[in-house]
Amino acid sequence: MVKRIFVSFLFFAGCSEQQPQVFVEKAWFVNEAAERGLDFVWESGQGDFPYNPEIVSGGVALLDVDGDDDLDIYMVQGGSVVNSKQKEYSNQLFINDGTGNFTNGTLKSGAGDTHFGTGVSTGDYDNDGDVDLYITNVEGNVLLQNDGKGHFKNVTTFAGVGETRWGASSAFFDMDNDGDLDLYVANYIDWTPATERECPAQTGLLDYCHPQSYRAPAKDTLYRNNGDGTFANVSEQSGIHAVWGNGLGVVVGDVNEDGFLDVFVANDEMNNQLWLNQGDGTFIDDAIVSGVAVDANGEPKAGMGTDFADVNDDGLLDLIVVNLSGETDSLFINKGGWFTDGTPKSGLSSISRPYTRFGTGFRDLNNDGFLDLYMSNGKVQIPVGETADDPYAEQNVLIKGLPNGRFQEVPFVGPVHTSRGIAYGDVNSDGSMDIVVLNRDAPAYLLINQNPEGGGFVILRLRNEHGSPAQDAVVRFTLNDRRVRREVRSGGGYCSAQDPALHIGIGNASSISEVEITWSDGSKQRIEDLRLGDARTVRKSP
Amino acid sequence: MFQKIFLVCCLSLLAISAVVIFMPSGPKAIRTTVITDPLLKPVVQQMADAVDEDPKSQKLRMELGMTYEGAGLNELAEQTYAQYVELFPGQVIGWYRLAVVRHNQGKMKEAITALAKAAEIAPARMDAPHWQLAFWYIDVGDIVKAKVQIDIADIKQPNTMQVLIAKGRIALEENKPLVAIDLLNNEKLIREVPDGYVYQLLGRAYRVMGDQERSRAAWAKAGQKKPNWADPWTRNVVNHVVGLNALRQEIMKNMQANNLAKVRQLIDEYISYDNTNRVVRRIDASWHAKQGELALAVSKFNALMKEQASDTITAILLAKLRMKIVQFQTAEEIEVTQKMLENVLSITPDHVVAQQLLNELQR
Numbered sequence: 012m013v014k015r016i017f018v019s020f021l022f023f024a025g026c027s028e029q030q031p032q033v034f035v036e037k038a039w040f041v042n043e044a045a046e047r048g049l050d051f052v053w054e055s056g057q058g059d060f061p062y063n064p065e066i067v068s069g070g071v072a073l074l075d076v077d078g079d080d081d082l083d084i085y086m087v088q089g090g091s092v093v094n095s096k097q098k099e100y101s102n103q104l105f106i107n108d109g110t111g112n113f114t115n116g117t118l119k120s121g122a123g124d125t126h127f128g129t130g131v132s133t134g135d136y137d138n139d140g141d142v143d144l145y146i147t148n149v150e151g152n153v154l155l156q157n158d159g160k161g162h163f164k165n166v167t168t169f170a171g172v173g174e175t176r177w178g179a180s181s182a183f184f185d186m187d188n189d190g191d192l193d194l195y196v197a198n199y200i201d202w203t204p205a206t207e208r209e210c211p212a213q214t215g216l217l218d219y220c221h222p223q224s225y226r227a228p229a230k231d232t233l234y235r236n237n238g239d240g241t242f243a244n245v246s247e248q249s250g251i252h253a254v255w256g257n258g259l260g261v262v263v264g265d266v267n268e269d270g271f272l273d274v275f276v277a278n279d280e281m282n283n284q285l286w287l288n289q290g291d292g293t294f295i296d297d298a299i300v301s302g303v304a305v306d307a308n309g310e311p312k313a314g315m316g317t318d319f320a321d322v323n324d325d326g327l328l329d330l331i332v333v334n335l336s337g338e339t340d341s342l343f344i345n346k347g348g349w350f351t352d353g354t355p356k357s358g359l360s361s362i363s364r365p366y367t368r369f370g371t372g373f374r375d376l377n378n379d380g381f382l383d384l385y386m387s388n389g390k391v392q393i394p395v396g397e398t399a400d401d402p403y404a405e406q407n408v409l410i411k412g413l414p415n416g417r418f419q420e421v422p423f424v425g426p427v428h429t430s431r432g433i434a435y436g437d438v439n440s441d442g443s444m445d446i447v448v449l450n451r452d453a454p455a456y457l458l459i460n461q462n463p464e465g466g467g468f469v470i471l472r473l474r475n476e477h478g479s480p481a482q483d484a485v486v487r488f489t490l491n492d493r494r495v496r497r498e499v500r501s502g503g504g505y506c507s508a509q510d511p512a513l514h515i516g517i518g519n520a521s522s523i524s525e526v527e528i529t530w531s532d533g534s535k536q537r538i539e540d541l542r543l544g545d546a547r548t549v550r551k552s553p
Numbered sequence: 554m555f556q557k558i559f560l561v562c563c564l565s566l567l568a569i570s571a572v573v574i575f576m577p578s579g580p581k582a583i584r585t586t587v588i589t590d591p592l593l594k595p596v597v598q599q600m601a602d603a604v605d606e607d608p609k610s611q612k613l614r615m616e617l618g619m620t621y622e623g624a625g626l627n628e629l630a631e632q633t634y635a636q637y638v639e640l641f642p643g644q645v646i647g648w649y650r651l652a653v654v655r656h657n658q659g660k661m662k663e664a665i666t667a668l669a670k671a672a673e674i675a676p677a678r679m680d681a682p683h684w685q686l687a688f689w690y691i692d693v694g695d696i697v698k699a700k701v702q703i704d705i706a707d708i709k710q711p712n713t714m715q716v717l718i719a720k721g722r723i724a725l726e727e728n729k730p731l732v733a734i735d736l737l738n739n740e741k742l743i744r745e746v747p748d749g750y751v752y753q754l755l756g757r758a759y760r761v762m763g764d765q766e767r768s769r770a771a772w773a774k775a776g777q778k779k780p781n782w783a784d785p786w787t788r789n790v791v792n793h794v795v796g797l798n799a800l801r802q803e804i805m806k807n808m809q810a811n812n813l814a815k816v817r818q819l820i821d822e823y824i825s826y827d828n829t830n831r832v833v834r835r836i837d838a839s840w841h842a843k844q845g846e847l848a849l850a851v852s853k854f855n856a857l858m859k860e861q862a863s864d865t866i867t868a869i870l871l872a873k874l875r876m877k878i879v880q881f882q883t884a885e886e887i888e889v890t891q892k893m894l895e896n897v898l899s900i901t902p903d904h905v906v907a908q909q910l911l912n913e914l915q916r
Contacts, residue, residue: 060866093901205906209866211805211832213625213798215590299772300760307722308692309753310778336659339692349760355694355726365659395625395798396587 039376039409039421040446040458048113049084049457051103053431053449056091062207064092064149064177066219066391066403067199067259069449070130070506073436074142076120077161081107082436082510084447085144086455087128092149093204101125102146106161111439122163124153130432130506134183134192135479137240142479145194147178147506152196171242174232177202180261182502184272184483187292188532191236192482197258197276198229218392222257222279230255231276250293256281260317262503263483264328267348270533272483275303277314277332303330303343307352312338316505320373320382321496323416333368333386340368344416353416362420366405367391370433370505374444378466378516380490381412387448389429401453403429428453436510442468442544444514469523470546471513473499476553480511483531488523517543579608579640582617583632591827593624593796611641616793622654623794630654645671646786649682653787665689672702680706681784684715691719696726714745715782721754730761749776797827804836816840831857835867842874850874865897869906876914890914
């Protein structure tokens with residue numbers, strides 16, 4: 012089979028009239044979905060009448076379902092929101108053979124939920140040492156409990172987490188530092204097929220409605236883990252029903268360094284929310300005064316994918332939210348618990364504005380020690396005069412992180428589809444970050460990283476006392492003359508779940524030193540330096 | 554003999570020169586085949602013909618560009634404005650509009666290049682290209698250039714609201730909250746700038762100073778919208794919005810505002826141009842129902858169904874309407890409604906609304 016070169020470009024630098032210097036930079040990624048057995052198309056079910064879930068849904072998870080230390084792929088499926096054949100469309104699980112090649116293991120796994128799916132999050136909610144799945148659906152979310160061998164059991168009813176509103180992104184996190192994972196679910200709009208509206212677009216045809224057309228922003232849901240396999244719905248008493256919006260993206264992190272995890276919700280065309288954890292089981296939305304509700308121009312944007320990371324090495328969590336075409340990304344720079352809009356200075360304004368971005372997330376994609384971004388794009392309405400086969404399709408964007416929190420677009424050409432959720436992880440265990448991209452009505456991409464700049468790396472897998480990924484643990488280390496912060500996070504992005512292992516690019520350095528882990532309960536641990544190529548698993552002492 | 558040949562050559566050259574000098578010059582109007590809008594298409598065609606007849610006319614080419622722009626056809630507008638600035642490089646409006654349509658497409662760098670040209674040639678008292686450029690420079694993080702432009706705008710038209718807002722934003726970008734507060738805490742400015750935007754900036758400035766209380770107080774008065782700064786030309790584009798899309802948007806806007814009479818007038822106007830759009834025809838029928846003209850509504854829905862029996866959207870609307878009308882509550886008529894819903898379910902077996910209505914009907 013012919014390999015499709017996904018990324019290839021010429022990069023001109025240092026040109027002068029006398030001696031033009033031209034060098035070819037190596038392709039960053041090659042799409043090897045077909046060769047490696049990832050055979051998946053997210054079915055939107057689009058018919059004559061547009062139903063909103065068809066255009067905004069679709070998530071993917073990278074996780075190790077069977078404890079064999081490689082990453083398997085879980086793809087959430089759509090289907091048809093109003094079709095009796097929905098049951099023929101199930102979520103799909105692809106099992107990694109250890110080399111980055113996959114076989115479809117859905118049938119044996121019991122993970123083939125057949126609701127019209129939107130997103131997925133991962134976490135070991137029952138502290139049995141394996142990773143479980145929470146799937147957000149248009150009608151009725153589902154919790155799938157893993158037996159550690161990749162067999163799943165639907166425990167939604169027993170666990171009490173069967174939210175029936177249309178859920179988008181969700182995130183497992185320990186809200187009360189009691190050692191078990193609680194669950195935040197962002198609900199998009201109070202929607203059923205019966206409440207769908209007719210929204211003629213500029214083309215004169217019916218098209219997908221703007222979220223504000225429904226005037227039905229949804230309240231989110233917060234479940235507190237009871238520690239016995241069940242959850243309590245604490246949405247009201249926690250205070251998160253004080254404000255609501257059209258939530259699409261969720262990311263968790265301790266923005267004010269008070270030892271309690273906060274929750275950021277990216278809302279579509281409404282103010283974002285920053286739920287500051289008060290440490291007593293309650294949250295207060297401080298997005299406005301913290302400076303993340305709207306952008307520097309004063310407008311709420313169409314918030315979709317989102318992520319936290321320290322992009323400028325000041326030790327604090329910065330925040331990105333990606334938005335609709337015509338709106339720039341928002342890169343909010345943390346100033347110590349509050350934020351300024353650092354988008355213009357970062358260089359992201361010009362890069363992002365032409366596209367409707369959904370999936371995103373900070374990862375070091377070229378192992379140079381700086382965080383990069385990949386954005387999966389696709390329109391939500393057909394522009395006038397659009398004649399392409401897929402009128403919603405848009406080019407995805409690859410953005411290289413530079414020192415001092417600046418970013419630069421890496422131009423590339425490649426197949427163009429309508430992309431939604433993405434997940435990062437090293438599927439072929441070669442030390443560089445690969446990406447799975449879900450496409451609407453088109454084959455998913457499995458983008459294999461070519462380590463374009465040949466940077467070195469170290470890998471750190473942090474496990475909690477139960478042996479499962481230590482969600483939200485923070486690692487600080489010295490790389491050259493920088494003090495760098497990274498964290499274990501499976502959430503963030505758009506309706507998707509990432510590999511929580513820390514892949515740390517170190518460029519030309521030979522090691523990282525002064526490595527300090529802060530576990531989610533606040534306890535700290537120093538570990539030995541990691542040298543080039545090291546892959547180490549550190550388990551928290553009980 | 555040689556003299557004769559020379560004379561003929563000279564005369565021919567003269568004739569060719571005359572043709573070249575007096576022939577219309579300028580590129581052909583930008584045209585497209587993608588416009589199917591029955592209102593927009595003839596207007597654009599007429600305008601493009603006029604441009605081709607008089608390619609040197611600034612007015613005609615600009616009108617064509619503005620019409621494309623107003624219709625949301627930014628690429629066609631960009632191409633037309635590009636022709637315009639090629640022909641008339643000294644006209645600010647051409648560069649300005651080129652910048653705006655590039656900005657609409659997300660082409661920030663190209664937009665800034667065009668607007669910088671507009672600013673360069675703007676006459677002595679024309680400030681709009683400068684403050685607009687300053688805002689765009691702020692948006693891409695080039696504060697140094699933003700300051701240069703806002704200073705020029707300030708010299709041309711001192712202390713306008715755009716100048717003060719831009720200066721306030723620059724102060725915030727430069728981490729000088731006191732300067733920002735000094736500039737923005739101005740009653741006249743607060744009153745003039747729409748949407749409570751000044752309070753947003755004040756809220757940010759107080760937050761930078763660590764004064765959370767004042768920050769909250771300012772944010773409490775702030776709107777959550779960016780003011781739509783009106784430059785002298787963007788308003789003109791509105792006059793060039795033609796086409797059924799514009800009419801449909803107008804209908805939707807008035808529907809949301811529940812302007813019964815206006816919606817009726819606009820629908821009638823729309824249908825006089827285009828009686829094929831089933832979406833508008835559905836709205837038409839629904840609006841009759843809303844206006845109490847139930848028989849007319851039913852008959853229009855029936856007509857739609859007759860044309861396309863598989864139209865489940867109309868079927869549901871009609872069924873809902875029939876369930877509200879007393880005359881349709883006889884056993885015979887209920888059966889008709891029931892069959893209508895069963896037909897929807899045969900097309901879309903899990904149609905939730907159809908099922909709900911059917912259950913209701915059976916109760």
